[in-house]
Amino acid sequence: MTDATAADPPPSVPGPTERREALGRALRNPLLGPLAALVAAVAIFTLTTDTFATAGNASLILQQSIVIGTLALGQTLIILTAGIDLANGAIAVLGTIVMAKYVVGGGDPLLALVLGLTITVVLGTVSGLLVTRLGLPPFIVTLGMLTVVFALARLYAESRSYPVTDPLLRFWGQGTVVGGVRITWGTLLLIVVFAVFWFALSRTAWGRHVYAVGNAPEAARLAGIKVSRTILSVYMAAGALYGIAAWQALGRIPNADPNAYQTANLDSITAVVIGGTSLFGGRGSVIGTLIGTLIVGVLRSGLTQAGIDNLYQDLATGVLVIVAVSLDQVSRRRAAR
Amino acid sequence: MSRDDAATHTDDRPTPVLEARRLTKSFGHVRAMVDADFELMPGEVLAVIGDNGAGKSTLVKALSGALIPDQGEILLEGHPVHFRSPLEARGQGIETVYQDLAVAPALDIASNLFLGREIRRPGLLGTLLRVVDARAMRTEAKHQLDALGVRIPDVRQPVESLSGGQRQSVAVARAAAFGTRLVIMDEPTAALGVRESGMVLDLIRRISGRGLPVVLISHNMPQVFDIADRIHIHRLGSRVAVVSPRTHTMADAVAIMTGAATPDEVGGRSHFDERAGRRDRPGVQGEPTSRALPGPDGATDHGLPEQESPR
Numbered sequence: 001m002t003d004a005t006a007a008d009p010p011p012s013v014p015g016p017t018e019r020r021e022a023l024g025r026a027l028r029n030p031l032l033g034p035l036a037a038l039v040a041a042v043a044i045f046t047l048t049t050d051t052f053a054t055a056g057n058a059s060l061i062l063q064q065s066i067v068i069g070t071l072a073l074g075q076t077l078i079i080l081t082a083g084i085d086l087a088n089g090a091i092a093v094l095g096t097i098v099m100a101k102y103v104v105g106g107g108d109p110l111l112a113l114v115l116g117l118t119i120t121v122v123l124g125t126v127s128g129l130l131v132t133r134l135g136l137p138p139f140i141v142t143l144g145m146l147t148v149v150f151a152l153a154r155l156y157a158e159s160r161s162y163p164v165t166d167p168l169l170r171f172w173g174q175g176t177v178v179g180g181v182r183i184t185w186g187t188l189l190l191i192v193v194f195a196v197f198w199f200a201l202s203r204t205a206w207g208r209h210v211y212a213v214g215n216a217p218e219a220a221r222l223a224g225i226k227v228s229r230t231i232l233s234v235y236m237a238a239g240a241l242y243g244i245a246a247w248q249a250l251g252r253i254p255n256a257d258p259n260a261y262q263t264a265n266l267d268s269i270t271a272v273v274i275g276g277t278s279l280f281g282g283r284g285s286v287i288g289t290l291i292g293t294l295i296v297g298v299l300r301s302g303l304t305q306a307g308i309d310n311l312y313q314d315l316a317t318g319v320l321v322i323v324a325v326s327l328d329q330v331s332r333r334r335a336a337r
Numbered sequence: 338m339s340r341d342d343a344a345t346h347t348d349d350r351p352t353p354v355l356e357a358r359r360l361t362k363s364f365g366h367v368r369a370m371v372d373a374d375f376e377l378m379p380g381e382v383l384a385v386i387g388d389n390g391a392g393k394s395t396l397v398k399a400l401s402g403a404l405i406p407d408q409g410e411i412l413l414e415g416h417p418v419h420f421r422s423p424l425e426a427r428g429q430g431i432e433t434v435y436q437d438l439a440v441a442p443a444l445d446i447a448s449n450l451f452l453g454r455e456i457r458r459p460g461l462l463g464t465l466l467r468v469v470d471a472r473a474m475r476t477e478a479k480h481q482l483d484a485l486g487v488r489i490p491d492v493r494q495p496v497e498s499l500s501g502g503q504r505q506s507v508a509v510a511r512a513a514a515f516g517t518r519l520v521i522m523d524e525p526t527a528a529l530g531v532r533e534s535g536m537v538l539d540l541i542r543r544i545s546g547r548g549l550p551v552v553l554i555s556h557n558m559p560q561v562f563d564i565a566d567r568i569h570i571h572r573l574g575s576r577v578a579v580v581s582p583r584t585h586t587m588a589d590a591v592a593i594m595t596g597a598a599t600p601d602e603v604g605g606r607s608h609f610d611e612r613a614g615r616r617d618r619p620g621v622q623g624e625p626t627s628r629a630l631p632g633p634d635g636a637t638d639h640g641l642p643e644q645e646s647p648r
């Protein structure tokens with residue numbers, strides 16, 4: 001660029017300064033890394049396998065990402081407040097069982113959904129209350145919740161699974177075919193919930209408060225933000241998302257199994273971290289989480305297509321997590337100076 | 338005795354903008370404030386000095402609603418107030434820059450300026466969904482910073498990308514932008530170099546120039562003597578004296594602050610000039626009326642009548 005005033009431009013200089021600001025902002029954008037990783041992964045698998053870059057495979061990757069993606073969205077909200085949720089998978093599983101068992105027992109499917117969603121919101125609220133009222137560390141609270149809810153799910157399921165045939169419960173697994181590609185309603189719902197929370201986090205006062213509370217809780221309190229209430233609202237919203245994930249799960253695999261989604265909690269944390277959200281709270285975005293979810297999906301799919309063992313897939317994901325956390329640590333240290 | 342106080346107020350002196358009587362606050366066994374009095378007069382810059390742990394921040398937090406005192410009363414322009422949260426104090430026009438906790442580093446400048454009171458979009462979007470008007474906040478943030486002469490290229494930068502002085506300037510500018518009655522600053526220059534401190538001090542002068550009374554907590558004596566109209570000296574949880582930079586030296590102030598001298602020995606009751614000038618002060622070296630530094634521009638003499646004797 002031909003900019004004469006390189007060192008310290010007066011604020012009134014138009015054009016170049018603003019363009020440079022915009023460029024600077026773009027380069028500072030924390031989504032850049034995850035996006036580059038996603039593009040690179042797609043490029044590599046496209047070049048190295050014949051079967052990866054097909055519309056059908058893309059559709060499959062999306063479908064496989066839906067449940068973890070929705071769980072990871074709730075996880076993102078909680079991690080933004082410097083929390084963590086180890087119970088999200090278990091809560092969603094209990095949701096699927098409540099929904100499915102009620103319908104299998106002859107209940108009204110709509111009521112089943114309401115019941116399932118209620119239970120997940122209530123459980124999210126319980127975690128939130130334990131964190132905010134008792135001041136317990138989220139890790140401990142949700143570790144306890146994980147054990148309790150998993151046990152509840154198995155007790156309530158009487159250690160069996162409940163196949164679902166009801167079209168309402170299976171709705172998100174249905175879809176339409178556009179140009180030979182199957183798009184499930186679940187995929188569209190995933191995009192919608194991410195869009196809703198992207199908007200809520202970036203465009204509303206609530207969203208700003210979530211970031212502030214995660215980044216600097218005491219400064220937030222002194223600025224007049226109701227810290228506990230904000231954190232509680234996040235756990236409740238996450239609970240609702242886990243309910244949606246439960247419904248999505250029944251669409252994807254129409255069988256409510258108390259032993260399903262055992263690693264969903266860690267998978268969702270993986271997606272969040274790879275997406276660039278800081279485990280220390282206050283930094284990150286749901287778009288990052290969407291990208292992180294897709295990176296994991298693409299890696300799994302691509303490595304499978306390339307005929308590489310499952311264990312190497314885990315290895316690759318693990319390495320990515322460590323890289324992402326290290327990058328976060330480095331950038332935080334640089335910011336703290 | 339508080340009745341006496343009230344009587345003096347109704348005489349010839351103006352009502353303090355903010356006054357506290359006998360504030361007490363304990364944290365477990367730690368008595369952070371013990372019968373602390375406080376008084377801020379209209380238009381003045383009041384410095385609060387005291388050793389580490391003297392209870393200055395505790396006093397400030399009580400005055401700004403960030404903590405609730407165990408005992409004592411707070412009067413805002415003569416009327417008792419009971420702040421239960423920082424929000425309530427801010428609602429009354431009291432703005433505070435808290436020590437070390439002024440900003441959320443990861444948030445951008447505009448978001449920090451409006452944290453907790455975001456400008457919302459008009460209509461249902463704003464009231465129901467609390468959708469913010471980011472553009473308006475940016476414009477207003479730029480406007481406020483410009484008005485105070487704070488030079489920051491881009492209000493969309495996260496605060497952590499700023500220098501310490503700029504960061505503190507953002508916090509001070511926020512207080513200045515929203516403070517309608519008074520502004521309190523708890524060690525705003527503590528972590529800053531000479532040049533950056535100067536920047537923040539200039540800012541404080543500008544705020545004071547608008548007629549807003551300012552409470553400034555600082556350990557930096559030259560700064561305090563440069564900018565303050567009066568100096569509130571805090572020791573072991575309460576106010577021990579209020580002195581004037583016109584009549585007391587830094588050595589006097591430090592002696593009172595550390596307990597090396599009692600206020601009486603250095604003329605602690607004499608923060609109004611006439612008497613202090615005449616007072617015989619044996620045992621204290623230096624001219625009583627000597628000044629270490631030139632006074633602040635337009636420093637005013639409030640001509641206060643004699644204050645109650647410090648406890």
Ligand SMILES: Nc1ncnc2c1ncn2[C@@H]1O[C@H](COP(=O)(O)OP(=O)(O)OP(=O)(O)O)[C@@H](O)[C@H]1O
Nearest residue numbers: 364367368369387388389390391392393394395396
């Ligand atoms: N939240 C708290 N919990 C426990 N003790 C506290 C708390 N806040 C302050 N204290 C104690 O109260 C006393 C006064 O603290 P305060 O922060 O008011 O001092 P200060 O005069 O502001 O000191 P400094 O100049 O170091 O900022 C100290 O002994 C401190 O340890």
Ligand SMILES: [Mg+2]
Nearest residue numbers: 393394436523
């Ligand atoms: Mg302090």
